[in-house]
Amino acid sequence: MITEVEMREFFDRVVQQVNQLTGTAQEVEGLHQRINELADRVRSLEETNRNLQQQLDQAQRSVTSLEASNTEHLRELDNERAVTANLREVIVTSDNRVASLTNDVKSETDAHRITRADLDDARRAISEWETKYNQANDAFISASVERDEWRNRANSLDRDNAELKSKLDGISAMLNPPAFHVVGGDGSGQAQVG
Numbered sequence: 001m002i003t004e005v006e007m008r009e010f011f012d013r014v015v016q017q018v019n020q021l022t023g024t025a026q027e028v029e030g031l032h033q034r035i036n037e038l039a040d041r042v043r044s045l046e047e048t049n050r051n052l053q054q055q056l057d058q059a060q061r062s063v064t065s066l067e068a069s070n071t072e073h074l075r076e077l078d079n080e081r082a083v084t085a086n087l088r089e090v091i092v093t094s095d096n097r098v099a100s101l102t103n104d105v106k107s108e109t110d111a112h113r114i115t116r117a118d119l120d121d122a123r124r125a126i127s128e129w130e131t132k133y134n135q136a137n138d139a140f141i142s143a144s145v146e147r148d149e150w151r152n153r154a155n156s157l158d159r160d161n162a163e164l165k166s167k168l169d170g171i172s173a174m175l176n177p178p179a180f181h182v183v184g185g186d187g188s189g190q191a192q193v194g
Helices: 004-175
Strands: 180-182 191-193
Antiparallel strands (some): 180 191
C-alpha cells in the first residue's frame, strides 16, 4: 500500500515535472516566438535584399548608361579637340597669309608710291616735251611760213629774171645780125659766123 509520504513525494515530483514542463513549454513558446520573429526578420531582410538588389540593378544600369554617355562625350570631346586643332591650324595659316598679304600690300603700296612719283616725273617730262614740241612746232610753222615766203620771192625773182632774159634776148636779136648765131646761150654775147 502507498503511504502518504510516497504520495506526497509522487505529487511533488509530478508538480516538479509539471513545473519543468511548464517552464519548458514557456521556453518552447519563447523559442517559437523568437523563431517567428527571426522568420519575420528573415522575410524583412529578404525583402530588403530584393529592394537592394533592384536598386543595385538600377544603379548598374545607370552606371552602364553613364559609361556609355561618358564614352559618347569623350568621343565628342575628341572630335571637338580635333576641330579645335584644325581651327587653330586654319587660324595660324590665315594669320600667316594675312601677314604675307599685308607685306604684299605694303610692297605694292611702296611700289605704287614709287610708280606714282615716276608717273608724276613722266608727266612733268611729257609736259616739258609737249612745251618743247609746241615751241618746235611753232618754230617749224614759222620757218615753213618764212620758207614759203622766200620760195614765193625766189619764184618771183625767177619770173623777173626770165622776163629780163627774154628782154635781153630780144635786145640781143636786134643788135646781132641774122647771120650770126649766139653760141652757148649763156648771155656772154660771143658771136660766131655761121
